[in-house]
Amino acid sequence: MSEHPGGNEPVVIVGAGLAGYTTARELRKHDRARPLVIVTADDGAFYSKPMLSNALAQHKAPADLALKDAGAMAAELDAEILTRTRVAAIDPAARTVTTDGGRTLAYGDLVLATGALPIHVPLEGDAAGAVISVNHLDDYARFREALPEGGTVLVMGPGLIGCEFANDLAAAGHPVHVVGPAPHPLDRLLPGPAARRLQRALAELGVVWHLGTTVAALQRTGGTFRARLADGTGVDAHVVLSAVGLAPDTRLAEAAGLAVNRGIAVDRYLRSSDPHVYALGDCAEVEGLVLPFVMPLMACARALGATLAGTPTAVRYPPMPVTVKTPACPVVVCPPVPPVEGTWEVDEDDDGVRGLYRDRDGVLRGFALTEGRVREKQALVKEVPPWLE
Amino acid sequence: MNRQFEENEMSSEYRKWQCIVCGFVYDEAAGLPEDGIAPGTRWEDIPEDWACPECGVSKADFEMVEITA
Numbered sequence: 126m127s128e129h130p131g132g133n134e135p136v137v138i139v140g141a142g143l144a145g146y147t148t149a150r151e152l153r154k155h156d157r158a159r160p161l162v163i164v165t166a167d168d169g170a171f172y173s174k175p176m177l178s179n180a181l182a183q184h185k186a187p188a189d190l191a192l193k194d195a196g197a198m199a200a201e202l203d204a205e206i207l208t209r210t211r212v213a214a215i216d217p218a219a220r221t222v223t224t225d226g227g228r229t230l231a232y233g234d235l236v237l238a239t240g241a242l243p244i245h246v247p248l249e250g251d252a253a254g255a256v257i258s259v260n261h262l263d264d265y266a267r268f269r270e271a272l273p274e275g276g277t278v279l280v281m282g283p284g285l286i287g288c289e290f291a292n293d294l295a296a297a298g299h300p301v302h303v304v305g306p307a308p309h310p311l312d313r314l315l316p317g318p319a320a321r322r323l324q325r326a327l328a329e330l331g332v333v334w335h336l337g338t339t340v341a342a343l344q345r346t347g348g349t350f351r352a353r354l355a356d357g358t359g360v361d362a363h364v365v366l367s368a369v370g371l372a373p374d375t376r377l378a379e380a381a382g383l384a385v386n387r388g389i390a391v392d393r394y395l396r397s398s399d400p401h402v403y404a405l406g407d408c409a410e411v412e413g414l415v416l417p418f419v420m421p422l423m424a425c426a427r428a429l430g431a432t433l434a435g436t437p438t439a440v441r442y443p444p445m446p447v448t449v450k451t452p453a454c455p456v457v458v459c460p461p462v463p464p465v466e467g468t469w470e471v472d473e474d475d476d477g478v479r480g481l482y483r484d485r486d487g488v489l490r491g492f493a494l495t496e497g498r499v500r501e502k503q504a505l506v507k508e509v510p511p512w513l514e
Numbered sequence: 515m516n517r518q519f520e521e522n523e524m525s526s527e528y529r530k531w532q533c534i535v536c537g538f539v540y541d542e543a544a545g546l547p548e549d550g551i552a553p554g555t556r557w558e559d560i561p562e563d564w565a566c567p568e569c570g571v572s573k574a575d576f577e578m579v580e581i582t583a
Binding site for chain 2 (some may be wrong): 183192
């Protein structure tokens with residue numbers, strides 16, 4: 126039993142989202158022979174999660190988003206894919222996982238790509254359980270089924286995902302209400318002037334903002350829902366979508382006794398406190414950083430694929446700006462990572478807003494761009510120091 | 515009218531490519547000037563080591579999408 130990764134013992138990947146499948150694909154670029162098993166709670170279809178929040182604009186039904194089914198993925202990856210199967214427990218000492226069907230799988234290296242769980246806000250009322258959170262293609266299909274033609278949607282949470290869904294739904298002709306405690310959308314990422322431009326552009330598209338308040342209760346009223354907000358007002362809607370946030374799914378890792386902080390704690394090799402268990406993507410905390418975005422995940426998958434093929438490879442993070450898919454007001458934001466004290470310098474004109482976030486030494490640590498000024502992204506990103514050297 | 519027709523004819527030669535991971539669309543007609551790729555650059559002419567500006571996947575992981583009328 127080697128302490129090094131690689132070799133011929135099977136790799137077992139838990140989760141078939143972007144993190145799990147991309148790791149598998151990257152491993153196969155280096156090594157076609159190592160046995161590979163992927164265990165997934167869903168049907169194993171490969172799809173692009175970022176496209177869930179702009180599928181309407183692209184005239185895509187949920188089924189169109191599934192690019193390849195589990196059979197096609199198994200063939201492409203030379204993998205055994207166990208669909209509609211959950212891992213019930215990990216035994217790190219024995220190097221086995223047990224599925225909910227009672228099957229035991231031995232592994233040489235285990236990859237946790239379990240993703241994140243939607244945060245549920247406790248609500249009063251008989252319809253509190255009808256709130257839909259979209260974090261999977263299956264969830265999205267349920268959401269679209271529940272949404273009547275031209276139906277009104279109440280979105281809880283004016284963050285990145287909430288704004289993207291609001292834009293997509295409003296552009297497709299749905300009345301949209303967005304509720305959240307912050308004074309502006311994307312409050313934690315954007316300087317005030319940029320947030321106000323986004324807020325105004327979405328309002329012009331028809332989005333009704335209910336900011337500085339929260340949903341307190343949700344009741345059924347015939348075929349629709351009535352939300353009572355904390356400020357005493359009410360909103361009627363056909364569907365209630367929660368986009369209040371995600372938390373890393375660390376349940377399996379915790380139960381197995383692995384180190385967990387906000388996410389499953391891993392080093393730059395994506396290795397957890399057990400040398401044969403790795404984690405990446407929305408479930409992982411890499412050197413203290415939880416970055417639930419596509420680009421960091423892809424960087425981790427490339428490094429881990431090489432590591433699993435026998436070449437230990439540390440992940441490196443350049444600064445990775447996030448594009449917010451709000452065509453009504455395009456936004457690019459490069460948050461300061463790791464968080465650092467600093468101040469915004471904001472420049473606003475007809476073309477849009479450019480916010481530069483500088484630390485006390487004057488070093489550019491982040492930026493925010495709207496509308497026409499998103500063109501400045503490539504030039505600015507060169508000035509920002511790497512997130513993880 | 516005639517000019518519009520010509521423009522449509524010209525643009526119909528250009529294709530669009532979509533990243534299968536994040537949905538980013540590369541439009542040959544527009545190029546990516548801020549990324550050093552001039553408008554009108556064909557997909558074939560983009561360097562092999564180029565990566566999606568939004569998610570970092572390699573050129574090989576892109577997929578072509580049809581232009582919708």
